[in-house]
Structure formats: C-alpha cells, structure tokens
Amino acid sequence: MENDVSAAIKAQLEAGQSFLVASHVRPDGDAVGSLLGIGLALRDAGKHVQMVLADGVSSSFRHLEGADLIKTAFEPEFDTFVTVDCADYKRTGKLLAGLRQPDVNIDHHVTNERFAHLNLVEGQEVATAAILTNYLPAWGYPITRPIAAALLTGIITDTLGFRTANVTPEAMRQVATLMESGVDMPELYMRGLVRRSFAAARYWGRGLGNLERRDGIVYGTLTLEDRKGAAYSGSDDADLINVISAIDGFKVAMIFVEQTHQHVKISWRALEPGIDVSTVALRFGGGGHAAAAGADVEGALDQVTRAVIKATKEMLRL
Amino acid sequence: MENAEGHGVELFDAVNAAIGSRLAESRHLLLVSHLRPDGDAVGSLLGLGLALQESGRSVQMVLADGTPSAFGHLVGADRISAAIRPGFDVFIALDCAESMDAGNAAAQLGPPNINVDHHASNPGFGTLNLVDSSQVSTSAVIARHMSSWGLSASAPVAAALLTGIISETLGFRTANVTAATMRQVADLMDQGADLPSLYLRAEVGIAVHRRIRSAHGK
Numbered sequence: 001m002e003n004d005v006s007a008a009i010k011a012q013l014e015a016g017q018s019f020l021v022a023s024h025v026r027p028d029g030d031a032v033g034s035l036l037g038i039g040l041a042l043r044d045a046g047k048h049v050q051m052v053l054a055d056g057v058s059s060s061f062r063h064l065e066g067a068d069l070i071k072t073a074f075e076p077e078f079d080t081f082v083t084v085d086c087a088d089y090k091r092t093g094k095l096l097a098g099l100r101q102p103d104v105n106i107d108h109h110v111t112n113e114r115f116a117h118l119n120l121v122e123g124q125e126v127a128t129a130a131i132l133t134n135y136l137p138a139w140g141y142p143i144t145r146p147i148a149a150a151l152l153t154g155i156i157t158d159t160l161g162f163r164t165a166n167v168t169p170e171a172m173r174q175v176a177t178l179m180e181s182g183v184d185m186p187e188l189y190m191r192g193l194v195r196r197s198f199a200a201a202r203y204w205g206r207g208l209g210n211l212e213r214r215d216g217i218v219y220g221t222l223t224l225e226d227r228k229g230a231a232y233s234g235s236d237d238a239d240l241i242n243v244i245s246a247i248d249g250f251k252v253a254m255i256f257v258e259q260t261h262q263h264v265k266i267s268w269r270a271l272e273p274g275i276d277v278s279t280v281a282l283r284f285g286g287g288g289h290a291a292a293a294g295a296d297v298e299g300a301l302d303q304v305t306r307a308v309i310k311a312t313k314e315m316l317r318l
Numbered sequence: 319m320e321n322a323e324g325h326g327v328e329l330f331d332a333v334n335a336a337i338g339s340r341l342a343e344s345r346h347l348l349l350v351s352h353l354r355p356d357g358d359a360v361g362s363l364l365g366l367g368l369a370l371q372e373s374g375r376s377v378q379m380v381l382a383d384g385t386p387s388a389f390g391h392l393v394g395a396d397r398i399s400a401a402i403r404p405g406f407d408v409f410i411a412l413d414c415a416e417s418m419d420a421g422n423a424a425a426q427l428g429p430p431n432i433n434v435d436h437h438a439s440n441p442g443f444g445t446l447n448l449v450d451s452s453q454v455s456t457s458a459v460i461a462r463h464m465s466s467w468g469l470s471a472s473a474p475v476a477a478a479l480l481t482g483i484i485s486e487t488l489g490f491r492t493a494n495v496t497a498a499t500m501r502q503v504a505d506l507m508d509q510g511a512d513l514p515s516l517y518l519r520a521e522v523g524i525a526v527h528r529r530i531r532s533a534h535g536k
Contacts, residue, residue, distance in 0.1 A: 161489050163517040169504035172513075176504070179497035189491045 009104050009118050010139040016080030016103075018048040023084050024091035025296075026236040026265065027053045029157025029192045032061040032070070034084040034106070034128040036150035040066050041132075041141035050074045054093030058234055063191050064153060065146035082106070085128035085154075087287040088113045106131055108158075111278055111287030123289075126164065126171050129154025133174050148181035153192045156185070160242060161193055165273070165291060200238035203230035207240045207255065211247075215313050218247050219254035223301065227258075235259060237267060245269045251316055252277060256305050259296070264304040267294045268312070280315040284308060334466045336446050337432055340408060341370070341467050348406040350380045350420040350430075351413050357520050360389045360398070361482025362412040362434070362456040368394045368478065369469040378403060382421025391519050392481060393474035408432065413456035415440055434459055454494050457482025461502055473510025480511040484520040 021039045023031035031053065039051040051070045061067055072095070081102045086092055087109035089102070105116030108131055110123035125131045129151040136143055143151070155175060159167050162175070179185045196204075206226035212219055222237055232238060237255045245253040251272050257265040266284070268277035269292050276290040286295020297304045341347075349367050351359035359381065367379040371394075379398045389395050402423050411430040414420050415437035433444025436459050438451040450459045457479040464471065471479065483503060487495050490503070507513050 161491060163489060163514060165514045167513055169507040172500045172504035172507065176497040176500035179500065185500075186491055186493045186495050194491065 005118055005120050006135060006138065009106075009120060009135075012080060012103055012118060013042065013139060016042075016047060018050075018078045019080045019082060020050050020052065020074055020078040021082045021084065022052045022054075022086075022092045022096055024086045025054050025093040026234070027055060027057065027061075029061060030127045030129055030154035031085045032057055032064065032067065033150045033152070033154025033157070034132055035070065036064055036066045037129055037132045037136065037147050037154070038082065038084060038106070039069070040144070040147050040150065041136050043069075044144065044147075045141060048078075050078060052095070054095040055235065058236070059197060060192055060195070061153065064150050066150065080104070083116065084132070085109075087111050089115045109287055110289060111282060111293075124166065126166050126168075127154045127158035129158070130171060130174060133178060143178070143181060145182045148178040149183045149188060152178045152183055152185060153188050156189050157192050161189060166289075196238060197232075199230050199232045200234075203227065203232040203238050204240050204243060206230055207237070208243070211244070213250065214309060216251035216316055217254060217309065217312055218244060218250040218252075219256065219309070220244050221256045221258070221301070221305065223258045224260065236265070241267045241269055245271060251275055252312060254308075254312065256301065256308070258301045262300060263296055263298055264301055265294065265296050266304075266308055268292065275316070277312075277315075280308075280312050283311055330448060330450065330463060333446055333448050334463055337448060337463075338467045340431060340446060341469075344375060344408040346376045346378075346406045347408045347410060348378045348380065348402060348427075349410045349412060350382075350402075350424045351411070352415070352419045353383050353421055355381045355383060355386060357389065357485025358455040358457055358482040359413050360385060360392065360395070361478045361480070361485070362460055363398065364392055364394045364478035365457050365471075365475050365482065366410070366412065366434070366460050366464070366469075367397075369464060369471065369475045372472055372475070373469060378406060380420075380424070382423065388519070389481065392478050394478070402427075410434065411444060412460075413437075414443075454492065454499050455482045455486035457486070458499065458502060461506060471506065471509045476506040476509035476511035477516055480506045480513065481516050481520050484513075484517055489517060489520075 019042055021035055023035040035051050039049050042049045052074045053070050056072045057067045057070050082104040083102045084106050102116040105119045107121050108125040108128050112121040122131050133151050207220040207222045210221055237257045241255045253269045253271055255267045259265055270277045278288045278290055278293040281288050281293035281295045284295040284297050288294055347370055349363055351363045363379050367377045370377045380402050381398055384400045385395050385398045409427055409430045410432040412434050430444045433447045435449050436451055436453045436456045440449045453459045461479045
C-alpha cells in the first residue's frame with residue numbers, strides 16, 4: 001500500500017512544475033526541516049517552488065541554508081500543493097484556510113487525518129524529516145548538504161536530541177548517513193535544540209515562576225503579558241515544555257500558552273511509559289503522539305486551563 | 319604511541335594483537351577506573367569487566383570512590399567494589415587520562431599491564447597502551463576494539479558501553495560526535511542496549527537530579 005502511495009507521489013512530484021509547499025503554524029524544527037528538505041529538493045530538480053510557513057521561521061532555524069526562501073505569503077499560481085508535518089489541514093494556519101485540497105500530505109503523526117489526495121503517513125518514524133530522508137532518494141531527488149542539514153535538524157529536534165522512546169537503530173543509522181553528506185551535526189544540535197535567546201530564557205523564568213501541580217500533572221502558564229514582559233517575539237513556549245518535562249515525580253507535563261484573540265495553545269508530554277496524551281489532545285481538536293501532543297483551544301486562559309486540566313486528570317484515571 | 323585522530327583500526331593492529339594475547343592467557347583480572355567516576359568510567363569498567371566475566375574469567379572491578387547511585391540500574395553495578403583484593407594476573411586501567419588517577423591503592427601497584435583511554439593527553443603509562451583519541455569515550459574505544467580481543471557485547475555490556483558514550487558526549491552533542499559514532503550507537507542498540515531508557519538515566523543536562531533520585535527508586 002505504502003509502495004503504491006510512494007509511486008503515486010513520485011509521479012505527482014515529477015509531473016508538477018510549480019509547487020506550493022507548506023507546514024504548520026508555530027513551526028518547530030521538523031516543520032522547517034521537512035519543508036526545506038522537500039522544497040530544496042524540488043528546486044534542485046528545476047521546479048518552481050513556494051515554501052510557506054504562516055508564522056515564518058523562528059531564529060533557532062534561520063541558519064539553515066534556504067531558510068530565507070521560506071515566505072509568510074504566497075502567489076495563487078501553483079499546480080501542486082504539498083503539506084509536510086501537518087496532522088490536520090488547519091495546522092497550516094489561517095493564511096492557507098480555504099485553499100483547495102492538498103495533493104500530497106507527508107507526516108509522521110499517528111493522528112494524521114489523511115486530508116490530501118495522496119497521504120504518506122508513517123507514524124513509526126521519528127520525524128517527517130526522517131520519512132523524507134527515506135523517500136527523497138527513491139523518488140530521484142539527491143540529498144545535498146543543505147537538504148541533509150534541514151532533515152537532520154528535523155530529526156534532532158523531534159527526538160529532543162535522539163532521546164525519545166521511538167529512536168531505533170535504523171534512525172541512528174539514518175542520522176549517520178545524513179552526517180556523511182558533510183553536515184556538522186553537533187553544530188546543528190546546538191543551534192536547533194540548545195541555544196536560546198536571552199528573551200527566551202527570561203520568558204522561561206516567567207513560566208517557571210508560576211508552575212502548578214495537581215494529581216500527577218505539572219504545568220506552567222505563559223500569558224501574553226509574560227511574552228511582552230520578556231520581550232519574546234515568538235507565539236510559542238520557547239520549548240519551556242522540555243524543561244518542565246524534566247521535573248521529577250509527575251505523570252504528565254503541560255504548558256498553556258495564551259494566544260491573541262482568545263486562544264490557548266497547549267502542549268502535553270507523557271513522563272511515564274504507557275500514558276497516551278494524544279487521546280486528550282484529540283478531544284480538544286489537537287493531535288500528536290502518545291508521548292507528546294498539542295492542541296489550540298478557543299477560550300479565555302483560565303477557563304481553558306480548568307477544562308483541559310480536568311480532562312487530562314480524567315484521562316490519567318483510565 | 320601517536321594519537322589516532324582520523325586513523326583506522328589498523329593503526330592499532332599491533333597493540334590490539336598484544337592486548338588480545340595478554341587477555342587470552344589471563345585468568346584473574348583487576349580493572350580500575352578513575353576517582354570521581356563519571357558515566358564513561360562506570361560504562362567502560364562495566365563494559366569490559368562484564369565481557370571478560372562472560373568469557374569465563376574472574377574479574378575485579380574497582381572504583382576507589384565507589385559507584386555513583388545514578389548508575390545503579392546498570393547490570394553488574396553491584397559487583398563494582400571500592401577496595402582491591404590481592405590475586406590478579408592482569409591489571410587494566412580504563413579512562414585514566416593524565417596519569418594513574420585511580421586512587422592510592424591502584425597507584426601503588428605500579429604501571430598497569432593495559433591502559434585503555436580516549437584522552438589525547440594520556441601519556442601511555444601502561445605496558446600496553448591503547449589510546450584512541452578518535453573515539454568520543456573510553457567505552458567507545460572498547461566497543462570499537464573488543465571484537466579484536468575475542469570479546470563480544472551482550473545486552474548488559476552494550477548498555478554499559480552506550481551509557482559511557484551518552485554521558486561523555488552529553489547526549490550526542492559534543493563536537494567530536496561523528497557518523498561513525500552514530501553507527502556504533504546503532505550497533506550497540508542492536509546488541510540490546512535500550513537507548514531511550516539509558517539516556518533518561520544517564521547524567522545528561524538538567525535531568526541529573528531526577529535521574530539520580532529515580533535510580534534510588536524514590
């Protein structure tokens with residue numbers, strides 16, 4: 001079945017001349033890495049390619065070659081529409097709302113809604129960038145050094161530096177192969193996963209200052225006020241969830257990030273094996289993996305927090 | 319011996335052959351690593367120690383400062399002692415960089431028969447010196463060369479060696495991590511080392527205190 005999908009995608013990419021390639025809002029390393037991976041590969045093959053991220057590229061990934069080609073707007077003329085790392089279509093953001101159905105959807109989230117004509121969804125892969133690492137050469141697109149750097153960044157960030165439970169020997173060998181194209185993996189690791197701006201660290205401080213715990217859940221909150229106070233330019237959590245996930249003695253870590261227009265972005269991390277946080281994320285219109293999931297919920301921060309904590313507690317009692 | 323940066327295994331053929339025959343004729347071995355042991359001290363000691371035990375030899379594994387509780391989950395950690403007993407025919411120092419910084423008792427034994435390390439600064443204080451500075455850790459040196467000594471990596475051996483690599487590279491992020499390192503990690507995983515669980519328990523980054531406490535079962 002996947003061979004059929006792969007062959008159909010290969011043909012579709014071959015036939016296309018003008019591409020729109022998009023990934024999700026608040027883009028992480030896998031969104032940027034998989035977008036650049038396929039976008040640069042298509043450009044190298046002589047195609048016209050528009051790479052789009054509704055929220056643009058955060059400073060953690062601007063060092064990647066080709067990142068300056070990613071735009072926050074697009075021209076309506078394209079014949080082939082591809083999404084990468086989007087579990088559902090609305091993850092592409094308001095910018096792309098109402099566009100026609102995508103032709104190709106490449107993703108590694110088990111909750112993927114298979115919203116495109118051709119859906120290549122491999123939930124066992126550590127990152128969408130890992131799927132592209134496997135398939136790009138088979139589709140006839142060589143993995144050049146800039147493409148390898150982008151794909152490696154996706155794998156490094158989605159595995160939190162090769163530490164998530166889904167990391168296999170095959171994934172490590174894939175990393176080795178990408179490194180052999182000449183990229184400096186430790187440098188990509190430092191830039192993508194470790195180095196953070198002064199503003200991001202101050203923003204963390206605000207979130208850590210109001211940590212709460214309740215029935216096996218540890219969670220922090222970042223308000224619009226916190227963002228302004230720290231002069232943090234992103235609308236995400238600056239990966240504070242990874243710091244909260246290191247706190248001992250809890251089953252689930254969470255972060256609530258207040259957004260403009262009465263929205264709250266929520267991330268869950270399972271801290272013990274056997275807990276599937278994607279189920280509760282799905283209940284709130286989000287998705288993700290057993291160990292890491294997210295959702296964007298409409299409503300006031302305190303109301304959303306109450307409702308989501310209640311649902312998460314219910315999930316834990318199952 | 320010259321530093322091995324960028325050179326292949328063949329550079330070590332002579333010393334590996336000598337180490338192999340020294341180990342082949344050994345029955346009772348003393349293995350030590352350095353004071354204030356880190357993950358690589360424990361990992362290289364357990365990795366080589368368990369592999370030698372599995373090949374039927376009697377092995378004393380010694381850390382003068384004892385085993386940090388953070389590594390209590392590794393198979394064989396309870397077999398590491400803080401004191402040296404007499405009665406060994408081969409003495410091996412592991413991951414002891416500048417000189418024999420393995421404690422007074424070990425220092426009084428004189429030069430070790432075998433000195434295995436990855437620090438370029440290692441002066442070669444043993445009779446046989448395998449100092450492979452192309453490797454990220456002493457446990458990686460052992461993983462790379464042990465098959466030429468006739469030893470194989472069981473799951474507990476692989477777990478110990480992988481722990482040494484994880485902690486010495488701060489979780490694969492130091493500048494010396496190469497594609498060959500990642501392939502070596504993949505091989506150790508194939509031999510039964512559970513990378514994600516070992517990573518969680520290794521002393522990496524901000525999670526140190528959490529891991530030490532979970533190793534105590536709290």
